[in-house]
Amino acid sequence: MSNKLPVAVGIDLGSAFTKVIALDEEGKVLQKIIEDTDPYTEKQAGRLLDGITGGEYHRVSIVATGYGRKLAKRSTRAVTEISCHAKGIFHEMGHGGTLIDIGGQDSKVIVISDTGAVLNFTMNDKCAAGTGRFLEVSANRLKIPIELMGKTALEAASEVKITSTCAVFAESEIVGLLAKGKPVDHIVRGLARSLVLRVAAMAHSLHPPKPFMLSGGVARSPAIRAFLAEALGQAVELPEEPQIIGALGAALMALDIHKGK
Amino acid sequence: MSDPLNIPSRKEVLSDYQSSGQDFVAVYPIHYHRALLRAHDLMPVELWGPSQYSTTSADAHLQAYTCSVVRCGLSFALDGGLEKARAIIVPHSCDSLQGLGSVFLDFIQPKTPVLTLYVPRGRREMDVEFFARELMALDKSLAKITGKRPSEKMLHSFIDNEQKADSAMEAVLNNRIRIPMSNRQFYELMRTRQYVAAEKFEKLARDTLESMQQDNRTDCSHKLVISGLVPEPAELLSVMDDAGLTVVWDDTACIGRRIYPETDDADPYVRMARSILGAPPDSALGSSVEARLAHLLDLTRNKQAQGVVFWSVKFCEPELFYLPQLSRGLELAGIRTLLLEVDISEPASAQVQTRLEAFAESLT
Numbered sequence: 058m059s060n061k062l063p064v065a066v067g068i069d070l071g072s073a074f075t076k077v078i079a080l081d082e083e084g085k086v087l088q089k090i091i092e093d094t095d096p097y098t099e100k101q102a103g104r105l106l107d108g109i110t111g112g113e114y115h116r117v118s119i120v121a122t123g124y125g126r127k128l129a130k131r132s133t134r135a136v137t138e139i140s141c142h143a144k145g146i147f148h149e150m151g152h153g154g155t156l157i158d159i160g161g162q163d164s165k166v167i168v169i170s171d172t173g174a175v176l177n178f179t180m181n182d183k184c185a186a187g188t189g190r191f192l193e194v195s196a197n198r199l200k201i202p203i204e205l206m207g208k209t210a211l212e213a214a215s216e217v218k219i220t221s222t223c224a225v226f227a228e229s230e231i232v233g234l235l236a237k238g239k240p241v242d243h244i245v246r247g248l249a250r251s252l253v254l255r256v257a258a259m260a261h262s263l264h265p266p267k268p269f270m271l272s273g274g275v276a277r278s279p280a281i282r283a284f285l286a287e288a289l290g291q292a293v294e295l296p297e298e299p300q301i302i303g304a305l306g307a308a309l310m311a312l313d314i315h316k317g318k
Numbered sequence: 319m320s321d322p323l324n325i326p327s328r329k330e331v332l333s334d335y336q337s338s339g340q341d342f343v344a345v346y347p348i349h350y351h352r353a354l355l356r357a358h359d360l361m362p363v364e365l366w367g368p369s370q371y372s373t374t375s376a377d378a379h380l381q382a383y384t385c386s387v388v389r390c391g392l393s394f395a396l397d398g399g400l401e402k403a404r405a406i407i408v409p410h411s412c413d414s415l416q417g418l419g420s421v422f423l424d425f426i427q428p429k430t431p432v433l434t435l436y437v438p439r440g441r442r443e444m445d446v447e448f449f450a451r452e453l454m455a456l457d458k459s460l461a462k463i464t465g466k467r468p469s470e471k472m473l474h475s476f477i478d479n480e481q482k483a484d485s486a487m488e489a490v491l492n493n494r495i496r497i498p499m500s501n502r503q504f505y506e507l508m509r510t511r512q513y514v515a516a517e518k519f520e521k522l523a524r525d526t527l528e529s530m531q532q533d534n535r536t537d538c539s540h541k542l543v544i545s546g547l548v549p550e551p552a553e554l555l556s557v558m559d560d561a562g563l564t565v566v567w568d569d570t571a572c573i574g575r576r577i578y579p580e581t582d583d584a585d586p587y588v589r590m591a592r593s594i595l596g597a598p599p600d601s602a603l604g605s606s607v608e609a610r611l612a613h614l615l616d617l618t619r620n621k622q623a624q625g626v627v628f629w630s631v632k633f634c635e636p637e638l639f640y641l642p643q644l645s646r647g648l649e650l651a652g653i654r655t656l657l658l659e660v661d662i663s664e665p666a667s668a669q670v671q672t673r674l675e676a677f678a679e680s681l682t
Contacts, residue, residue, distance in 0.1 A: 137675045177649075
């Protein structure tokens with residue numbers, strides 16, 4: 058953390074987590090915050106931005122993104138997570154391709170050009186299948202810490218086929234599988250596979266160019282990364298911090314605004 | 319932007335009809351001829367929803383995969399919304415609407431007479447002849463309700479009025495980019511065609527054309543064509559306005575695909591049939607994917623649109639079957655496309671709004 062005041066701030070008010078990135082004039086990261094998204098999102102955004110800017114809003118450009126982007130009242134501009142993720146991943150990886158972002162409440166596939174422009178995209182609908190929420194619901198039912206879901210899935214000796222792609226129905230299916238005596242780790246592996254197949258189908262609908270990149274909180278799961286590579290037929294590139302790509306993209310846009318680009 | 323035209327709402331017009339004793343007929347989507355109803359002194363009021371109407375009453379009668387236009391429309395009828403109509407007309411536009419006709423006639427059997435209308439899926443001379451006979455049969459059914467037998471001369475006169483209204487609608491669409499109206503206002507105006515008299519619509523359209531600017535508007539960042547069934551929920555039009563997207567042509571079934579060409583057959587039924595079957599390419603009229611694609615390519619090129627938004631109602635099979643090939647064809651021609659899939663019984667979801675905004679950002 059730096060005492061220097063930022064000139065550009067990106068705030069990603071996601072459904073599960075809120076991420077903030079503050080940059081200096083040269084684009085160096087001065088501060089990074091990740092915390093659970095509060096139900097009182099507007100208040101939370103105000104508190105975070107007050108803290109990071111020291112209240113000196115006139116000196117700072119702020120871009121807000123994520124589902125709560127319009128609730129960050131002090132932001133200079135609200136930009137969708139599609140554009141911010143594309144900007145952030147292009148900055149991190151240095152090339153275009155297809156970004157798969159699996160967040161808490163939605164997943165999206167974004168086709169990015171060689172110059173970083175968004176060429177096409179698709180998102181899940183209101184359904185929570187194919188999102189982090191799907192894993193959360195399942196982890197809760199199986200009483201496994203969410204952070205251990207990936208490891209458990211990868212180490213499982215076998216896999217149970219989860220036929221349902223709906224988070225609510227999957228929970229019922231888990232109950233049925235447990236009743237049949239299926240081992241928990243086999244079910245966990247099946248769940249990870251189910252999520253990946255859903256997202257891969259979304260990606261295929263766009264005729265996606267290679268390479269594939271992955272971002273979002275769910276990208277931290279080694280099982281999701283491995284299964285996604287299998288489903289797509291090639292390795293998936295991962296940025297250093299997949300969870301903050303949207304906030305980083307927003308911060309970079311704020312820096313562009315600050316510099317008058 | 320203000321509303322200098324005082325565009326009447328559907329509710330206001332219906333209320334006027336009822337207080338003045340004007341009979342009206344509720345008409346489900348898509349194709350029929352308004353002149354036939356007008357000749358019986360019946361005002362057509364179309365039912366494309368209502369949007370965001372509870373579907374609880376209809377759910378017991380319909381399969382889970384029936385679209386929300388039919389679901390809302392049936393609920394509205396079951397809740398007594400059509401009791402004051404002199405008749406209910408259900409054109410056979412798709413399987414779901416045909417099913418709706420059967421549900422009405424075989425199971426619900428409302429007090430209000432229900433009349434069905436078979437619309438052919440082709441544009442051959444034999445299709446025109448078949449459809450003319452269908453319109454003649456509808457005329458006879460209406461005569462039983464109203465006791466009127468409109469003369470051929472009278473029918474022609476009402477057809478003339480409808481043609482003038484369609485021509486005015488086309489002129490407004492053609493000049494959209496010079497009309498200082500938000501997308502939402504623009505659609506409010508265009509959709510009055512679904513419930514006001516042709517003469518009234520023509521006046522609204524001509525007044526609009528008088529208000530237009532000499533040059534194209536300068537506040538249009540991105541020009542779009544909308545394709546689909548019906549632009550509901552309407553708040554998405556405001557999202558478009560805020561995102562700097564301007565609709566420069568409409569290819570929805572409720573507006574652009576019902577700009578019927580002028581016809582001059584001596585037989586009024588043949589004249590009406592030929593006019594409807596001469597409509598722009600439409601999945602509900604059995605047009606090929608190739609014809610639909612060529613039409614959209616022409617529209618986007620002529621209007622210099624950067625993208626096409628497919629505003630699709632969930633489970634609308636006639637539209638959804640065409641989508642992959644239409645999107646691919648447009649993308650290959652360098653025209654961006656976006657699919658918005660909506661359930662008109664619900665408000666617009668945050669995800670759908672994000673899609674529209676992201677689409678606008680990606681056009682920059």
